[in-house]
Amino acid sequence: MKKRKLSGFTRKYLAIPYVVFMAIFVVLPLLILLLYSFCETRSDGSLSWNFTFDNYKTIFSPSSVQMLTRSIYVGLLTTLICLVVGYPVALFLADKKYNKSPVLVMLFMLPMWINFLLRTLATKAMFEAMEVDLGMGTVIFGMVYNYLPFMIMPIYTTISKIDPSLLEGAADLGASPRKAFVKVTLPLSLPGVLSGITMVFMPTITTFAISGLLSGNKISLIGDFIDLQVVNSLNVASAMSFIILIVIGISMIVVNKYDKDNTSTGGGLW
Amino acid sequence: MVKKIIVKCLFALVLVFLYLPILWMIIFSFTNTPSFSSWGGFSFDAYKELFTGRDSAAIFEALRNTAIIGISASLISTVLGTMAAIGINSIRSKKAKAVITSINQIPMVNSEIVTAVSLVLLFGILRTFIQLDGQVQMLNVILAHVTFCTPYVILNVLPRLRQSDNKIYEAALDLGCTPTQALWKVVIPDILPGILMGFVMSFTLSIDDFVITQFNIDGFQTLSTLIYLKAHGKKSLPASMRALSSIIFVVILGLMALINRKPKNKTSKQGAYKK
Structure with missing residues (x-):
């Protein structure tokens, strides 16, 4: 017994380098981000310690509000289209009647791993070939193209975890397939839908370069705004990033809460 | 029956949507026209241009940088992540474990651009303390890549550790192994597939990264930033x-297909062990 405890101690220490690394490269940068968002940079580049809300005011100034609303519009529309297309795909992929091979699932997920720059350039090539004018339509198309797999994946995962006996039970008790879907599958798939929405909406509005490339630099979104501000004012870039961080944090908490009720109740650590 | 055909059509349509642009790009890399709208006959000119043309020096330079960054970042991430996973797995305090695994998730769930900006700030401040010049500039990008790669190594190694039986490690100790020997002879071989998977995944993520690299790069190019520059x-x-x-x-696509080929039957094994 004594020995076991001792060995536990030695292995535990192996986590220390990474804990230190995370403190410096994950936690500290976010704290600096918070600090910068409430400060100003002097003309010589050093940070002045005066507490200020000016950076946040810049973000919500009339000229930027248009960019924010445009980003939210693009985000909502993209998310909606991904949901409408992605849900049925995920539903049927998870259904043994329609899909028996894991290869098909993999084919839908693979494009996620290619960086969006290359995928966006590929869509741009398509538009060029079809002689489509670049604009809002092409930006939305590009966003849906880039983020559709991120909607399909979480919904597919939750639906394939649903116990098939629940659907059999519903059928035995006289529910039509349609009713069984509405009463059983749909409610149980909601956590997946929720995490799909966050995985599409947030990246869509914060992405950088897609909108510029697919609109001929006519449309800029939050990501392009940050890219510009990194050169102009790191403080404004920090404030914008911090707002994104908060929104992501809140959505993660909501998603985890829903998910906990469903999947990880029995998933204790030991 | 009709429904089955409709579903097949839906799958086919979405797959065409997902792969057509990629295929289009590949097809048009085998012709040498200035635009994508007209086919100028089959040729390897684009590839010749890539390897011997005007920009080839810059491209090889970028390729070299991408390879150096990818290999260093994935090696560091693999060592750091494997050690961390073994450590996390043997921590008994639930609270400490929860804190570490939550922080570990930040780089995975956070918006890439936020990670990029926060690292720009960190390196800006570090630069006022430590002056690095020339070649060492690459260190910024390598460290940035380690930041987002290591969580994926842990993600691959930790489930393997949970599957593996702790009693074998203890038996090794009882039979006279030192903890280090037991680690190398028992634990590491057992989780090796997870470690290798984590390594390949890190390498893929690193050579594929654009946003975080673009923000933190200074004075040189990688393949993705070079493509952006040219496009x-x-x-x-x-x-x-x-x-x-x-x-x-x-x-x-090849690397990811390779990674994704395996883990299908592992999840069930993992589930069986959980109880």
Whole structure:
């Protein structure tokens, strides 16, 4: 017994380098981000310690509000289209009647791993070939193209975890397939839908370069705004990033809460 | 029956949607026209241009940088992540474990651009304390890549550790192994597939990264930032960049297909062990 405890101690220490690394490269940068968002940079580049809300005011100034609303519009529309297309795909992929091979699932997920720059350039090539004018339509198309797999994946995962006996039970008790879907599958798939929405909406509005490339630099979104501000004012870039961080944090908490009720109740650590 | 056909059509349509642009890019890397709208006959000119043309020096330079960053970042991430996973797995305090695994998730769930900006700030401050010049500049990007790669190594190694039986490690100790020996002879071989998977995944993520690299790079190019540089503000992608993009598509898709081929039956094993 004594020995076991001792060995536990030695292995535990192996986590220390990474804990230190995370403190410096994950936690500290976010704290600096918070600090910068409430400060100003002097003309010589050093940070002045005066507490200020000016950076946040810049973000919500009339000229930027248009960019924010445009980003939210693009985000909502993209998310909606991904949901409408992605849900049925995920539903049927998870259904043994329609899909028996894991290869098909993999084919839908693979494009996620290619960086969006290359995928966006590929869509741009398509538009060029079809002689489509670049604009809002092409930006939305590009966003849906880039983020559709991120909607399909979480919904597919939750639906394939649903116990098939629940659907059999519903059928035995006289529910039509349609009713069984509405009463059983749909409610149980909601956590997946929720995490799909966050995985599409947030990246869509914060992405950088897609909108510029697919609109001929006519449309800029939050990501392009940050890219510009990194050169102009790191403080404004920090404030914008911090707002994104908060929104992501809140959505993660909501998603985890829903998910906990469903999947990880029995998933204790030991 | 009709429904089955409709579903098949839906799958086919979405797959065409997902792969057509990629295929289009690959097809048009085998012709040498200035635009994507007309086919100029089959040729390897774009690839010739890529390897011997005007920009080839810059491209090879970028390729070298991408490889150096990818290999260093994935090696560091693999060592750091494997050690961390073994450590996390043997921590008994639930609270400490929860804190570490939550922080570990930040780089995975956070918006890439936020990670990029926060690292720009960190390196800006570090630079006032430590002056690095020339070649060492690459260190910034390598460290940035380690930051987002290591969580994926842990993600691959930790489930393997949970599956593996702790009693074997203890038996090794009882039979006279030192903890270090037991680690090398029992634990590491047992979780090796997870470690290798984590390594390949890190390498893929690193060579594929654009946003975080673009923000933190200074004075040199990687393949993705070079493509962006050549594509930005232009109407059509230059032929050599088409060839380069096509090569990256094939390499990344190949690597990911390789990784995803295996873990299908592992999840069930893991589930059986949980109880």
